[in-house]
Amino acid sequence: MNEPALVDTHTHVVSSDHERYPLSPRKLSGTWYLDAPASAAELVAAMDKSGVDQAILVQGVGAYSFDNRYAADAAMANSRRFTAACCIDVEAENALEMLSYWIDGRGMTGIRLFALASEGPSWLIDPRTDPVWERATELAAHIIVTILPRQLDELDHTLARFPETPVSLDHCAFALAEPETATRLFELARHPNLHLKVSTHVLDDAARQEGSARLMVRRLVDEFGAERLMWGSDYCQTHDRSYAELVAFAREAFGGLTPAERTACFSGTARRLWPTLADQA
Numbered sequence: 131m132n133e134p135a136l137v138d139t140h141t142h143v144v145s146s147d148h149e150r151y152p153l154s155p156r157k158l159s160g161t162w163y164l165d166a167p168a169s170a171a172e173l174v175a176a177m178d179k180s181g182v183d184q185a186i187l188v189q190g191v192g193a194y195s196f197d198n199r200y201a202a203d204a205a206m207a208n209s210r211r212f213t214a215a216c217c218i219d220v221e222a223e224n225a226l227e228m229l230s231y232w233i234d235g236r237g238m239t240g241i242r243l244f245a246l247a248s249e250g251p252s253w254l255i256d257p258r259t260d261p262v263w264e265r266a267t268e269l270a271a272h273i274i275v276t277i278l279p280r281q282l283d284e285l286d287h288t289l290a291r292f293p294e295t296p297v298s299l300d301h302c303a304f305a306l307a308e309p310e311t312a313t314r315l316f317e318l319a320r321h322p323n324l325h326l327k328v329s330t331h332v333l334d335d336a337a338r339q340e341g342s343a344r345l346m347v348r349r350l351v352d353e354f355g356a357e358r359l360m361w362g363s364d365y366c367q368t369h370d371r372s373y374a375e376l377v378a379f380a381r382e383a384f385g386g387l388t389p390a391e392r393t394a395c396f397s398g399t400a401r402r403l404w405p406t407l408a409d410q411a
Contacts, residue, residue, distance in 0.1 A: 137184045138185040140301075142187070142364075144163045144168065154193075154194050155193055158192040159367065160192075162367045168366035170204035184212065184397075184410070185211065188242055196217055209237075216233070218241065225262055229269070233269045240272040240273070240274055243262075244276045245284075247277075247278065279307075285324075289318070296323050296403055297324055301327060301329045306346060325360065326358060328350060329361070329364045330363055333346075343379075344384075351395070356395050357399055361395055397411075
């Protein structure tokens with residue numbers, strides 16, 4: 131079987147130079163950035179060994195909060211292999227200024243709207259944050275949304291307000307672990323601008339429930355279409371296995387698809403949404 135090009139759409143990098151790039155952690159998901167940090171150079175080495183062509187450096191909010199310098203610098207230094215998504219304080223008075231700075235000034239090509247909320251509504255549906263969506267669209271910055279399953283109704287509302295804006299959903303909103311929330315996610319397939327990151331979290335949940343991740347991947351393709359799905363490792367935040375094992379797990383999970391479907395999920399969708407990667411392919 132000829133393997134398609136592989137783009138990892140969800141990676142995090144952490145510099146060993148804490149003076150130049152000081153950690154600014156938020157209490158989100160443990161101390162992965164201390165337990166198993168991987169620099170951009172280490173990620174490239176792991177990609178080379180695993181047959182991964184390119185990757186998207188997603189701002190590791192848990193490690194650096196809104197200081198995007200390391201991801202920006204790493205992507206700029208190796209634009210053939212990387213592009214990067216920033217994260218900003220969307221509710222700050224200078225939110226638009228900071229977005230323009232990271233996209234126009236520092237060469238980042240996407241924005242991660244980190245809207246996790248364990249209770250109550252988040253700012254995702256606050257009209258005061260609409261200018262951030264509008265500015266991102268003007269800057270051709272791809273939008274990534276990070277939410278929890280309970281926030282799928284908020285995402286539904288937001289997608290309807292910005293129907294022409296392509297959106298990627300981190301980790302499928304962690305919604306596939308429970309049948310009720312999985313059903314709610316599938317209902318959102320009616321929004322053609324919604325794309326899903328099928329990350330290691332998603333594949334692990336499917337494997338635990340069904341013994342194999344292939345059935346869930348097949349259902350996601352049937353519901354959303356392969357042209358709206360992407361694989362992401364979540365390395366190095368996910369570090370219970372080596373990067374090579376994460377890649378092998380993904381290849382197995384998507385192995386039941388047709389060659390055209392695998393190509394879309396492994397590189398086609400990502401390169402369409404992130405044109406700078408396509409330019410360097």
